[in-house]
Each structure stands twice: as C-alpha cells, then as structure tokens.
Amino acid sequence: MIATILWVDDEIESLQSQKLFLENKGYLVHTLTNGFDAIDFVKENTPDVVLLDESMPGITGLETLSKIKEVNRHIPVVMITKNETENVMDEAIGSQISDYLIKPVNPNQVLLSLKKILDNKRLVAEKTTAAYQQQFRNLFIALNSNPDYNEWMEIYKKLTFWELEMKKSDSPEMQEVFQTQKQEANTEFSKYITRNYLSWIKGREDGPVMSHNLIRRKVLPHLDKETPTLLVLIDNLRYDQWKVLQPFFAEILRLVEEDTFYSILPTATQYARNAIFAGLLPVDIEKRHPSLWKSEEDEGSKNAYEEELFRLQLKALRREDIRFSYTKVLHYQDGQRLVDNIHNLLQYPLSIVIYNFVDMLSHARTEMEVLKELAADEVSYRSITASWFEHSPLYQALKKIADRKYHLILATDHGSVRVKTPVKVVGDRQTTTNLRYKHGRNLNYDPKEVLAFKDPREAGLPAPNLNSSYIFAREDSFLCYPNNYNHYANYYRNTFQHGGVSLEEMIVPVVRMSSKPNNP
Known part of the structure; x- marks a missing residue:
C-alpha cells in the first residue's frame, strides 16, 4: 500500500528534488506552502505522515500542528525547524509530534524518519512473531517436563508475557498458535492440580504459598517498625491485569518484589479471601469460629468478618502487638472516603484496604449486555481494568501520598477465566x-x-x-x-467466571513496592 505524505513548507519549490527522491522510493507526496491550506487538506484527507515546517508566515508550524491535531490527533507529524531553542522543542513535543528534523535536511534523513514512523508497527510485529516462534519450543519442553509449582508459576508468567506481546503482532495465525499453546498449558495444569492439590492442603511445608498462609509468609515478615505498610487487596485481579496496571504503580512506587501465589479452591471470594484473613482453610474457620463463617445458603455477605478473622489470626501467631486499620471499598463513595483518609492510614504500622471493583466488573460483565460488548475478550478486559484504575479513587489516594515514606503490598484473592x-x-x-x-x-x-x-x-x-x-x-x-x-x-x-481450576484463577499476584525517596 502506497503511503501518502503531506509536506508543508513556504519554500517548497526548493525541495522539489527531495519530493522526487521520496516519490522514487514509492511514496505519494502532496506539497503545500502554508498552514491554512494544510489544515483544510487534513479535513478532507488523511495523510499517513505530515512533514511540517516550523517557521512559516501567516500561521506558524506550531499553530498548524495544534490545528491538525484538533482535526485528527492520530496523524503522525514530523516537525522540520531551523530553531533548536528548548522552548520550541518542548512545545512541539508536548503537542505530540512523532519526530523532528533540523534544517537543512537531506533526503536520507527524511526517508529514515518516515520509515521509523510508517514501518515501526510492521517491524515490531515481525520481530514479536519471530521471537515467539523461537520461544514456542522452550515453552513446549517446559510444559512436558513435569513442572513443579514454582515452575508452573514461571510458565504462567511467560505465557502472560507473550499474550501481552501478541497484541503487537498482526499475524492471526501466530495468535492462534499461541492460544492453542495456552489451552494446552491449562490442560496440563489441571492435571497437575488434580495430582497435587490435596497434598498441599494436608500441610506439607514445602508446598506453595497459598491463600491461608499468604499473610504469614508474604506480609508479616516484611512489616517494618519504622515504615508503615499498606496491604491493598484488589478482588479478582488476574496476573495479566496486574501487568497492565504496573506502569501506573511504577510512576509513584519502586518495585521491590513481584511474585505469585496459589488461590485455594474454590477460587471464589467467600473461600479464598476469608482464608487469607483468617490464616485458615475454610473447614477450620467453620470449626474454630463458627459464628464468623456463613454457608452459601445463609443470607447476607459471606465476607463480613474479615477484620475479626484477621485479628484472630494475629492472636494465633502471637502478633497482637501489630496495630492495624481495615478499610473496605465497595462503592465509589467508599473510594472517595479513602482518598480523604489516606494520610491517616499511614499512622498505623499496617493498613489493609480491600478494593472490590474488579470483582464487581467481572460479575457485571456477565449480567450487563453493554459490558459484554466492552469486555469481549482478554484484551478488552485488561483495557477496561487499566482505564478503571487510571481514574479510580485508589490511584488518586496513592498519588496523594507520593511524598510519604511507606511500603505497599498489592495482592488479590483469586483470578477469573473466560469460559x-x-x-x-x-x-x-x-x-x-x-x-x-x-x-x-x-x-x-x-x-x-x-x-x-x-x-x-x-x-x-x-x-x-x-x-x-x-x-x-x-x-x-x-x-x-x-x-x-x-x-x-x-x-x-465467553463471560469471565471464577471458582474453578485454571492458571488464570489460581496463580495470582502478590507484589511488594516502596515509595520513591526522591518523589517531589
């Protein structure tokens, strides 16, 4: 397909040789001499790239750039300028230029810039496909080498990495190959769980970190007497969803350790989250604290006693000295209260925040046709999660304490799978x-x-x-x-459900971060 270039320069006649050079390379080049005509052109046409002179009479290149972006913000613009002053460059870059060139430009400079912009997606897609082809055999060998629970966590992390990378590939065939391999991985994982789950539950010390020992093994050892810790549990957060949220956390926090653990069965809030806070398996919660366990037939919330269960776990571990706060966010208003109160939480050595949004999203998606359309697959499900978090009270609260010293442990209770x-x-x-x-x-x-x-x-x-x-x-x-x-x-x-046996539901994130000491 021939790429269309719009070149705007009040001295365009002196650039005819460059225009011919690009046309000989297969580009279709339109030329204009002023910004007004350029704005009218993009209203009627969609060029693949605009080459824009910064210094033109009548309307400047920066003004033209702003108007072009108002018409179509997705058109790549290369600013060509004699002016190397910092404020001009800052303004151009802030207006989302794709590249800039300093006059006088030679034809190869222009060609290289065009290739970088127009061929980048294709080159990335080709490289992604080739890299996965190289890794396919390694993953195949790993799946068939009787992996243990640690190796299964690594396999799932690698599969998640390639699932996220595959969005760069434009090869439906390669994406289909990947989905087949992921399905095979889930088949083998289900067999592995069938063989090993009961031995984990019977208390082998060499078993994985699971819901009922998460606090003991992944939270309490990292409490710091000098620095407060926030334990944020986002309900029903899959590992791939954490990976799309990670860049937001990276803006305000430093990653210390990224790990995963195994949710107990059923991978459902009533069982997994109560087990986390009680430090007990559900059968033992019912036995030791019958008033704090509700069966599924009982009326009311099945997770109404997490704070009491956590207090009892601390008592059993002889850690009653730990002062903690407990906050549950079920509605947007709860989130706003979290924003208002976040500084006060740092007065406690440990503050627990339960955030229910992702769980509500997965259930709402099942029942609401609009969300079925918005979250039709894993890609869109991750996208909705990222959009939610970017605008969430939780993110606002964390940015509000960016200048404070604290540790953050992010975890979940279980994941979900598209059925x-x-x-x-x-x-x-x-x-x-x-x-x-x-x-x-x-x-x-x-x-x-x-x-x-x-x-x-x-x-x-x-x-x-x-x-x-x-x-x-x-x-x-x-x-x-x-x-x-x-x-x-x-x-x-094709709805997202949880409670069963799959990599997505059982292997879930637990991540340690700390505030950045040099945050402004």
Missing part, C-alpha cells in the same frame, strides 16, 4: 448455582470433565450436608444444568 465450553451437571434443589464450582448431594457429572472432592474436608472445605461433595470446572469449561441447557450455555459462554 467457552459448557459441561452438563445434574443436582438436586440444594445444589449451588455457581458456574465454575458446585457443591451438593447426589451430583451427577462426567468425572473426566471436572475435579471432584467427594470428601470436602480432605480439601479443606466445610461439608454443608451429609454426603455433600464439591466439583470444580477445569480449563475453560462452565457447569450447566440440563434444564434450558442451550439458553444458559449461550448466555454464559
């Missing part, structure tokens, strides 16, 4: 309605399609009734009843 494959399950009226896990009596299912625990206590889970069992959807499946099966299969397909 595609319906699996039939039959149960009685007492069976729970979750799409990624169910518990109840007399469940009827294909054992090849789910992970089942017939004795829930073995898996650290309370048994609501005699003969209750739990089943968990694996990979990208979701559980549907035969009644009105086709309707619900189509309604929930």
Whole structure:
C-alpha cells in the first residue's frame, strides 16, 4: 500500500528534488506552502505522515500542528525547524509530534524518519512473531517436563508475557498458535492440580504459598517498625491485569518484589479471601469460629468478618502487638472516603484496604449486555481494568501520598477465566448455582470433565450436608444444568467466571513496592 505524505513548507519549490527522491522510493507526496491550506487538506484527507515546517508566515508550524491535531490527533507529524531553542522543542513535543528534523535536511534523513514512523508497527510485529516462534519450543519442553509449582508459576508468567506481546503482532495465525499453546498449558495444569492439590492442603511445608498462609509468609515478615505498610487487596485481579496496571504503580512506587501465589479452591471470594484473613482453610474457620463463617445458603455477605478473622489470626501467631486499620471499598463513595483518609492510614504500622471493583466488573460483565460488548475478550478486559484504575479513587489516594515514606503490598484473592465450553451437571434443589464450582448431594457429572472432592474436608472445605461433595470446572469449561441447557450455555459462554481450576484463577499476584525517596 502506497503511503501518502503531506509536506508543508513556504519554500517548497526548493525541495522539489527531495519530493522526487521520496516519490522514487514509492511514496505519494502532496506539497503545500502554508498552514491554512494544510489544515483544510487534513479535513478532507488523511495523510499517513505530515512533514511540517516550523517557521512559516501567516500561521506558524506550531499553530498548524495544534490545528491538525484538533482535526485528527492520530496523524503522525514530523516537525522540520531551523530553531533548536528548548522552548520550541518542548512545545512541539508536548503537542505530540512523532519526530523532528533540523534544517537543512537531506533526503536520507527524511526517508529514515518516515520509515521509523510508517514501518515501526510492521517491524515490531515481525520481530514479536519471530521471537515467539523461537520461544514456542522452550515453552513446549517446559510444559512436558513435569513442572513443579514454582515452575508452573514461571510458565504462567511467560505465557502472560507473550499474550501481552501478541497484541503487537498482526499475524492471526501466530495468535492462534499461541492460544492453542495456552489451552494446552491449562490442560496440563489441571492435571497437575488434580495430582497435587490435596497434598498441599494436608500441610506439607514445602508446598506453595497459598491463600491461608499468604499473610504469614508474604506480609508479616516484611512489616517494618519504622515504615508503615499498606496491604491493598484488589478482588479478582488476574496476573495479566496486574501487568497492565504496573506502569501506573511504577510512576509513584519502586518495585521491590513481584511474585505469585496459589488461590485455594474454590477460587471464589467467600473461600479464598476469608482464608487469607483468617490464616485458615475454610473447614477450620467453620470449626474454630463458627459464628464468623456463613454457608452459601445463609443470607447476607459471606465476607463480613474479615477484620475479626484477621485479628484472630494475629492472636494465633502471637502478633497482637501489630496495630492495624481495615478499610473496605465497595462503592465509589467508599473510594472517595479513602482518598480523604489516606494520610491517616499511614499512622498505623499496617493498613489493609480491600478494593472490590474488579470483582464487581467481572460479575457485571456477565449480567450487563453493554459490558459484554466492552469486555469481549482478554484484551478488552485488561483495557477496561487499566482505564478503571487510571481514574479510580485508589490511584488518586496513592498519588496523594507520593511524598510519604511507606511500603505497599498489592495482592488479590483469586483470578477469573473466560469460559467457552459448557459441561452438563445434574443436582438436586440444594445444589449451588455457581458456574465454575458446585457443591451438593447426589451430583451427577462426567468425572473426566471436572475435579471432584467427594470428601470436602480432605480439601479443606466445610461439608454443608451429609454426603455433600464439591466439583470444580477445569480449563475453560462452565457447569450447566440440563434444564434450558442451550439458553444458559449461550448466555454464559465467553463471560469471565471464577471458582474453578485454571492458571488464570489460581496463580495470582502478590507484589511488594516502596515509595520513591526522591518523589517531589
């Protein structure tokens, strides 16, 4: 496809040789002598690049640049100037020029600038595709070498890296190859969890960091008597979502350690988050603190006692000396109160902030057609998460204390997965309605399609009734009843759900950061 160049210069006649040079290189070059005509031109046409002289009579290059950006802010503009003064360059760069050249320019300078702008996307895409092709075999070998839980975390990090990189590639074939490899990884991961999960729950010390030991292993050892710590738990935050939020945090905080841990099953707020704050598996919360555990059949919030559970965990660990605050953000108004109160939180050695937005987004996406359109896949889901955080009260609050000395631990309770494959399950009226896990009596299912625990206590889970069992959807499946099966299969397909067994739900971020000492 021929690229169209608009060259605007009041001395354009002296640049005819350069125009011919570019045309011989395959570009279509339009020339104009003033900014007014250039503005009219871009109103009617969309050139691929504008070459713009900075010093022109009538209307300057900077004024022309501003008007062009008002018409179409996406048109790349190369400023050509005799003036190297800093304020001119600052103003041009602030107006989002793509490049600038100093007069007199030679044809190769102009050609190089055009190639850098026009060919950059293509070259990046080609390089991304080639790099993934080289790494494909390494990932394949890693998946088939019986990885342990640490190696699975590294595999998932690498898959996430390539998933984010793939947006630079314009090769649908290569993206399809990647998605197939990621699906294979989830299949193998589900088998791995099936083989190893119960041994982790039985308390092997060499097991991974999990929900019920996260505080003990990843938070308390890093508390500093001299510096306050914020523990921010964003509900339902996947590792890939953390990666798109990372640049925002990097503006105000220094990364100390980026790690992951394993959410317990079910990968759902009631179970995983209560386990985090209690420092106990759900079966032990029910046993030791029955008044603080609600079954799924009970009315009201299932996570109403996190602060009390955390206080009891500190007591059990003999760390009752730790003064802490607890803040839960469920609504926008709660977020505004967080902004107003953020300085006061730093008076405590430890302040816990629970932020529920991402969890609400995933549930709302299932129920609201608009959000289904906005978050149709992982790319758009990440984009919505980044847009939310950039404008969130949480980000405002953290920027408000950018000049204060503190540590931040960012974590979550579980992730989510985009479901595609319906699996039939039959149960009685007492069976729970979750799409990624169910518990109840007399469940009827294909054992090849789910992970089942017939004795829930073995898996650290309370048994609501005699003969209750739990089943968990694996990979990208979701559980549907035969009644009105086709309707619900189509309604929930391609929605983000949680509660089951997948890399996205179980391997989730826990990140340590600290404030930058030289922040203004």
